[in-house]
Amino acid sequence: MNDPRGLRTLYPPISPYASGTLDVGDGHSVYWEISGNPEGKPAVFLHGGPGGGCSPAHRRLFDPERYRVLLFDQRGCGRSRPHAELEANTTWHLVEDIERLRAVMGVEEWLVFGGSWGSTLALAYAETHPERVTELVLRGIFTMRKSEIDWYYQKGASMIFPDRWEKFVAPIAEDERDDFVAAYRRRLTHEDRAVRVEAARAWSVWEGSTITLLPDEAGISRHDQADYALAFSRIENHYFSHLGWFEEGQLIRDAHKLKNIPGVIVQGRYDMACPVQTAWELHRAWPEADLKIVEGAGHAFSEPGILHHLVEANDRFAEKLR
Known part of the structure; x- marks a missing residue:
């Protein structure tokens, strides 16, 4: 679909044809869903945050006639349980969960799509299991x-x-x-729920009010809802407090492992959450990927120029079956 400027937009709304929860161990149950064409090209969507969860709009990034796409809510957020849980919730737990979900899908390899934190997780997964990744589509690096x-x-x-x-x-x-991440961690893990909620809403609204080039009041309101904010803020802060359980600079250092994986990197010029410098450095380390710097755009996938390049990349890769 196109808007009047000729930019690609979301595909029409679609419902999953299969869904369920997967016991991934450690007391965690992960919600998953599959939509599109049961015979289509396999893909997995990795949402942001960490702690953000999936939405129906995410299904619409993929042509439902040509893709079979799996979405899931990462540990502790969205429809996964227990809600806002930090125990046994690390990057490497999520990489293992993606592999478990690949088995649920019943495929040997798939396109991996991730934006913001989802791009972090996509890189971690692809650098760990490059043989499982046919293409990478990354946004807001x-x-x-x-x-x-x-x-x-x-x-x-x-x-x-x-x-x-x-x-x-x-x-x-x-x-x-002098250390806001540490100070927020003390509040987000406080025994008093009122203290946790106050901190969670402040942390979450900061992100919700700064990720688009122009203010998005609906997005800000969603970030201000207590249940959403608790999972989003607690899990995000938990990951940031541990620097994602990565060695410093690990993902760009190991980008050479992506050499044989076709990729597209989409980055808003005025992304305040994830400045363009990181996307540029990733592209330098992984020159085989196409880098699309979108003028007049911030961080969110829904911004017109960013959305155009994401849908265009998915459409281009739909023609390729490796």
Whole structure:
């Protein structure tokens, strides 16, 4: 589908033809769903956050006539249970979960699509299991380096959005502001639910109000809902506190493992959550991928120029069966 400017847009709404929950061990149950053509090209969608969960719009990034796409809510968020759980919830648990879900799908290999944190997880999965990945479509590149976390949660984006940053820092005492990730962790794991909710909403709304080039009031409102904010903020902060259980710079260092995987990297020029520098460095380390820097766009997949390139990439790869 196209908009009046000739840009690609989402495919029409579609419902899953199969869904369920998978016991992945450690007390976690992961929700999954499959939509599209049962005989189509296999793909898996990795949502952002971590802790964001999937939405019906994510199915619509793929041509339902040509793709069979699996979506799932990562541990602790969305429809997965237990809600907002941090135990046994690491990057490497999720990489194992993707492999379990590949078995549920019954395929040997698939296209892997990930945006924001989903791009981090997609890179971790592809560098661990390159033989399972036919193509990579990545958006809003984030590799969990300390400098990337500091930019968004310590100093950097704060200078672009000082009014919204003031609301983010409000729950944190002056003498704790040298490390906002650590200060928020103490509140997000506090025994008092009211303390957890206050911190979760402030953390979540900061992201919801800064990820699009222009304000998205509906997105901000969703980020302000207590249940969503608790999973999103607790899990995201948990991962950031541990730097994703990566060695510093690991994902870009190991990008040579992607050499034989076709890929597209889509990056908004004015992405405040994940500045374009990281996408540029990934492209330098993985020159075989196409890099699309979208002028006049921020971080969100729904922004017109970004959405155009994502759907276009999926359509192009739909023609390829490896």
